[in-house]
Amino acid sequence: MKFDECIKRVDRYLRSTDTQPRFVNIQNMIDLGRIKQHFHVGLNEFIEIESYCKEDENPNTDSLLNDLYHKQGVVFITGLTSFFMLCGEIELKRQLSQLIHFTTTNCHIVVLCYQCEKYLVTEDVRLERIIYNVDGEESFKPSLVFCPPEIPHIFNGTIIEGINRVANAVETINDDILYIRTRKHKSSYPHSLYHITEQNGAFEVLCTLDPSTNQLDINYGTTEQWTDALIDVSKHASWATLFTEIFSSFPNLELTATNWKVFDDKTKWLYFIALKIFGAKNNWCLNSAAPKATSVNSLIRCLFRSILSLDWNETDFWTKYAERKALLLSFGNPESEVLDYCAMVKSKGKYALYYLTDSTKAEQVLIFETLDTYAFDFSQEEVIGILKEIYPDLYDYLRPYRFKNDLLHSYFQTYKYEKVINKVFPEFENLVEEQAEKREYNLILPPRTEKIESIDKTDTHLYFIDAMGVEYLGFIMEKCRQKDLFADVTVCRCELPSITSCNKEFVEVFANAGAVLVPDKNGIKTLDEIKHHGQDDYDYRITMLPIHLIRELEIIEGILDKIKIKLANGVCRRVVMISDHGASRLSVISNRENKWEMATKGEHSGRCCPKNEINELPICATEENGFWVLANYDRFKGSRKANVEVHGGATLEEVTIPIIEITYRTLEIEIEMLTPEIIFNIMKKNAEIRLFSKTKLTNLSVSIAEKDYDAETSDGHVFLIKLLDLRKTGDYSVDVYTNNNKVATGLKFTANKEGLKENKLL
Structure with missing residues (x-):
């Protein structure tokens, strides 16, 4: 029937004494609005089905019927059919049937139905008089998308809060899709006459909002992370726009990695997601790790392990090695991942050496462990070549110092290498035994006292470094070059026995000449304390690896850094670094106690003992200052073994010491x-x-x-x-x-x- 005819029929019904409910079916929301407006006058009451729903629940129609039974006047019911279309045709017809057969004597009831013409068909012709089908073009029936309540508002659709508000939305909002925030699921309405889909979380909404999300896995983030991301992406319309704002170098994500340490947890996660979606084409390490990563922590683990897939002899291996090392420094080298990587890299056997860096203490220790285990599987040239790439400081330690004396040059190059690989070569030990008898250092090296007087002490600071032998000269010279320092070195010998009490006469000489003693007359004893006391588990009884060398090089460079600052700031014109004596690591490794039982007990870990009248001087020892001093790697009985390194004897590494005059290179x-x-x-x-x-x-x-x-x-x-x-x-x-x-x-x-x-x- 025509709209106007429907209005007339409803008016006649409302004026009649007939109280059997009437059913008006409207095809579109314009006509529905017109009929509501027409009858929304006077005492006419409009009841929305939503008012009989608890929050996010289906309506209680029993309660509705009970209320209708007690109502008087005129009542219009809206939304009922639109809601029960959710429940399917059978339930919709059941609800309509209840109202069709509902009887009351006090109230006129009009049920405004929406797009229900085919569901109001009845075989009882007597009921046709109470059903009014209004002609008109049918409005498009919306699709429903169920979303959890925590899903934030997005801007490409209408959000309806709760299933209880569906009917009103269907009848008043002209959208193709309605997003329903509800705890209900599609499975709750298996026979729905609406097309229902689910977006069960922010992740699914993101997949709709930005299709590039489909490259991701929901397990890459927590519910909270995806929810936050949805809020951010919806504001920016896409991941790419969001990442451009957060990471200014996007899409060059490798440049942003330098900020990793200052990223908060949210930004780290977003960086991980950015890599998963867009990769980092200009960075081999990131680009190979990102596809394998499943979380932020997994990303870092994959970064660590990325290099294990490379062959160390590939032409671009060292380029990729350096790229990875720089990247891991940006990521902070987390200790747990370093330890995991150290466990994994051992699968490479001797070639693990190529896959380690000097960026962490654990890797440095493993470098020494690998050298100790596989020392004889590499040539010395190979080891030095690898160390140049993986541990530059250790490579610099092994740099030759140009002594201009063949014995000193070959001796200390071999000594340093053996210290690093934790071995004593038989031929080198033979050389030590030979020099224990010849003691050529007396001819080659002038005594320190002879060289001290000629040093200009004006505007000078003295750095007395206890136990710093000439083995560090190659390292010191290279660090001075890097720091724009100029070093003039004099190599000489100390007094015997090679202990501090016999070798600090220079302190008073410098003090009397007006030099500043840093920090005081006792000098800097950090190196000596490591060698004596085995700090930080460097003790030979705990580990036989020469890992104390890690700390020794750090200490020396730290001293040079302070020296540079003083010289650059004009605090002084010159700094003089002097040692009282050197020390021997190889004597500790040799672990030899000599065969002589002396009347006097050995001192300083057995490297010397007080002279006595009962015993004869061993051929491998020399007599100085009331002591018999061993010049080979033996140890007099009666003294405890050294913890890390030893001094007091007369080997070249114990007696040869440097005087280093340092100025700023202007x-x-x-x-x-x-x-x-x-x-x-x-x-x-x-x-x-x-x-x-x-x-x-x-x-x-x-x-x-x-x-x-x-x-x-x-x-x-x-x-x-x-x-x-x-x-x-x-x-x-x-x-x-x-x-x-x-x-x-x-x-x-x-x-x-x-x-x-x-x-x-x-």
Whole structure:
């Protein structure tokens, strides 16, 4: 029937004495609104089915019927059919049937039905008079999307709070999709006449809001994390826009990794999600770890393990190694993941050495452990080459210091290497035994007292470093170069026995000359305390690995850092580092107690004992200052073993000590190769190169193909280097030193033999 005809029929019913309910079916919400507006007058009462629902629950129609029974006047019921369409056709017809057969004598009831024409069909023709189907174009029936109540508001759809408000929304909101925040599930309404889908959490909503979310797994985050993310993404319309705001370098996420340590937990998680969606194409490590990661912690673990999939001899291995190392430093190298990685990397056997870094104490220790286990599976050159990449400080420790004496050079290079790999070679021990008898240090090395007087002590600070032997000189010289410090080194010998009480005369000399003693007359004893007392579990009884060297190098560099600050700030003009004596690690490793039972007990871990009239002086010992001092790796009986290192004896590592005068390098030293191409004759031994220095220099020398050559000069600017032993043609690289300080590296020249170039042209 027409709309106006329906209005007339309802009016007649309301004026009649007939109280059987009437059912008005409207096809669209415009007509529904018009009919409500028309009859919403006077004492007419409109009852919405929602008023008989508890929050987020279905309506209680029994209560509705009971109320209707007691009502008087005119009552319009709205929303009933729209709600029970949720429950399916059978339930909808049942509810309508109850009202159709409902009887009351006091009340006129009009049920406003919505899009229910086919459900109001009855076989009883007597009932047709109470059903009014209004003609009209049917409104589009919305789809319903069920969402949990905690899902935040999003801006591409209408949110309805609770299942109890569905009917009103269907009849008043002209949207294709209605989002219902409810604890109900689609399974609660298996026969629904609406199309229902579920978004059971923020993650599913995100998948709809930004389809790139479909690359992710819901298990990548907690409910709270996905909910927060939905709020943020809905404000920005997409993940990409959100990440652009948070990570300014997006999509270059590898650049943002440097901020990881200051990220809060939420930002770390968002960074992980950004990697999962967009990757980091410019960073091998991130890009290989991100696809495997399933959480923030998993991401870091995958970063650690990423390198294990590489072969150490791949051409780009060290490039990727450095990339990963820098990245893990940004991520803070969490201890739990470091320990996990150290356990995993052992699967590589001896090649684990290639996969470790010096970034963490655990890895440093494992480097020493691997060297100890597999020392003889590598050549010395291989080990040094690997350490250059994985542990630069240890590599610098093994750098040769140019003693200009073959014995000292070969002795300390071997000594340092054996200390690192925790071994004593038989041939080296033979050399120690030989020197225990010859004691050539007396001829090679001047006594320290002889060199102290000539040092300028004006405006000088003295750093007395207890137990710092010459083994650290290569390391110290390289660190001085890196810190723009200039070091002038004098190598000399201490007094015997090599103990502090016999070797601190220089302290008073400097104090009397007005030098500042840092920190005081007792000097800096940190190195000596490590060697004596085995701090931080360095004790040989706890671990036989030379891991104390880790801390020793840190201490020395820390001292040099403080020295640089003083010199750069003009606190003093010069700093002098002096040691009282050295120490021996190899004597501890050898673990030998000599065969002589002395009348006097050994002191200082058995390295010396007071002279007595009963015994004879052993051939491996020397007599000094009322002591018999061992010059090999033996130990007199009667004294406890050393914990880490030992001194008091007369081996080269115990008696050879440095005096290091340090100043701040204020001049920029430029060295130029004047002979980029030379021609030589082997028979004439006439190969030579020339260098030019803008700054006047003294004691200049060069290193070419691991050989050292002294330079000649008449003016300190132009230098001649004669290469009398040059035999091969080819390209050569030159490192330049002045007073053992490296001032230039990688200068190039090409050498050709006489006649060879002409023959090639012919």
